[in-house]
Amino acid sequence: MSADAMLKVEAVNKSFGGVKVVQDVSFSVARGGRTALIGPNGAGKTTMFNLISGVIGMDSGAITLDEARIDHLPARKRIGVGLSRSFQNIRLMPHLSVVENILLGQHSRIGGLGELFAPIGWISSAPARAEAMRRLSEAGVDVDPDAPVAGLPYGTRKRIEVVRALMSQPRLLILDEPAAGLNPRETADLSTFLKSATADGLTLLVVEHDMAFVHGLCDHTVVLNFGRLIYDGPTAGVRDDAAVREAYLGARAATVGGAGRAA
Amino acid sequence: MSGYASGIVAILCINLIFAYAVFITAAAGQLNLGAAGFQAVGAYAAASFSNLGWTPGWATIPAAMAVSGLTGFLLAFPVLRTKGVYMVLATFAFGEVVSGILLQTSLFGGAMGMVVPDYLPLSSLVAGAVFATLLVFFLMATRFGLALRAIHDDDLVATVMGVNVRAMQVAVFTIGGALAGLSGALYAHHFSFVEAQYFNSTLSIFVLLFVLIGGTQTAWGPLAGSLFFTLVPETLRIGGSWRFVIFGAAIVLMMVVRPEGMITRTLVARFRRRPAAVKPVAITVGEPHVR
Structure with a gap:
């Protein structure tokens, strides 16, 4: 093999x-x-x-x-x-919202300084956010995307961590x-x-x-x-x-x- | 505006810029207890350039920001080798070193301080405060800001997600240094006089308190913290010499009631969304491995 x-x-x-x-x-x-x-x-x-x-x-x-x-x-x-990974004990960023945690998964795809300093928080229809929302719904995560992850049920957070890992479009x-x-x-x-x-x-x-x-x-x-x-x-x-x-x-x-x- | 009121607004503007300087590194999880050192570098740079006869007078401001920003950039490398309380001590030591150097250098007037020839009016300070506020709000709304907050929460996971943690930390030390320098330069030009004794460790402690009590999670925190720390002691003047005792008690109370700062993300989210848009979160009982 x-x-x-x-x-x-x-x-x-x-x-x-x-x-x-x-x-x-x-x-x-x-x-x-x-x-x-x-x-x-x-x-x-x-x-x-x-x-x-x-x-x-x-x-x-x-x-x-x-x-x-x-x-x-x-x-x-x-x-x-x-190469993208998840962790044994959930390691989502507790102070970030659901969608922000997912957006962090795209970090490795940032093309240059222009993208690094493009505001993502202000435009809710931005393609990056749209992709995050689509991936979340594909994973069957039905929560308020702007809620902090800290209060969410264990199984949901576990799922969000997998979605975050997928956001880098890994091989x-x-x-x-x-x-x-x-x-x-x-x-x-x-x-x-x-x-x-x-x-x-x-x-x-x-x-x-x-x-x-x-x-x-x-x-x-x-x-x-x-x-x-x-x-x-x-x-x-x-x-x-x-x-x-x-x-x-x-x-x-x-x-x-x-x-x-x-x- | 009365002289008293404009004096308060001037201090508020300088404190606000200064607080944002400390906030931008605190947002990434690094506490700077030597901020007065950066402010002193900016103030003395502006004072020196002004004494050299730079025209127009405001040209010293970007130059002072460049000097203090470069200082932050260079200091970042040794300081970032330390973590947690050791980083706090390293930055504290930096502030003391700057203060010591300024006191010992006759070129900077030593303990006599320096007179700053070019005067900048209150409107310049307000413009500076607006600039710093907008800059930090903007940065926090970008992927750069998201990465900073990720580093604050878990630098290892941020690294695995592809964030260049070291580069980010150096960048915020540089930006923080430049903003502290801006606050110092505006101080120098507005009050027309700088002395090393003013930029002492108490000032560093106070500005860190602005940020920690205001809240490090959103850019609203330093705004709330600066307002609280600048205005509350003034309103307490009716209490006479007891005002700092009352103020100290208020700080302790604040830390008990809101340990994560006055303004948290949850609070901002509550104001931003209509109550109807908030979905109820299921509470699961007896789930294992909850962090």
Whole structure:
């Protein structure tokens, strides 16, 4: 599958102090596919996301997006090459309104100083705002766009964060536990939304604990345990893989093969 | 207008420009406790150029803004290596250094201060205040302003969204320096005299209070803060020598009642929209992971 890989992670290592959090991990994410990155707590999934998005630097290895190395790029430039992310704990700007949070997602598309200093708050019919409103309605978020995000329900804020990530028009969208804390109805809605959002060829990589969600959404799954890659293959084969079963059953019984959450 | 009233308006205009200088960095989450240093740079630059015989008299104003703006730009690099309380201390130290240099330099008159030959009338101060107010309102309405507010809330996420956080911070230090310089230059030309002792740390503390008590979330905050801090002590004159005690109590009360400042975004939004347009927000009970 490497020939059609959008994202390639090659022999990546990362240590915090003496703890090897990610050890010699290599995997790739197929173009236009939906890939899950799973693993027990502390497996290094979020660290992997932070390495890919440049929030932290890696010790060794290579990360390429469409055959171009991105690991030397600072975090703020990675969104410009088409990589956009969400965070495990919702990190919307609490003092900004819903639409302002979404508009922030367009920041990487600003062409020059003229756009940077063009007023966006005064013209409600501006194309930027129109796009934000359209994306919100596509995501099924029905709230007052000028309300501060701080008071909104959890599931709604979670959805707004995905919309914000989509506003940069990424090639690769990486979502850190998008379904965590959602009720079953919201999880199903999110799955439907992500399928429609990726229908036009957007590549998706998600970290997720909800195995039912992963099975419904992702065709390919990568499993990490204690910072090492233990599985890289079709999602359908995860439950029957000996190494994965051992990793999960050793940590917490009755998870792999059981319905619902794995950790 | 009586001499007393025009004196109050003059101070109000200078305080307002000064407050916007501090606000523009505070909007991005950086507290400047050395603002008096920037104001002093602007005031002394204008005084020096005026003494050199620049004509027309107002030409010293943009020049003073350029000098204090450049000072802000250059100071941004060492100061932005610090965060939080250390940044506050670094800016405070800057203010003290400027004050010390001015006192020790005979070229600037030392402790004797400097006389400023060219007088600018109250209308110039009002024009300056209107300019600063419009500039900051405009900046806050742009994507630049949105990025500043994003940095204030979460600089890491702002970075991931593609915001060049460092460049933004340097830019606001430069703009803030130039605005503080404008307030200083207008002060120098209107009162025709500058002395280093005036630009002391108490002044820096007061202007930061204007901004924090007015509110850092919208450009209305410094306006409210400057009005409050300039006019309330005057109206309290009837209380005689107790007025600063009453004023201090009013500040404490304000911090208790409105810790995020007098003017918040929610307050502005409430005035802007008709009540009918406000949709009720569902309250969900027992939801996990609420930040």
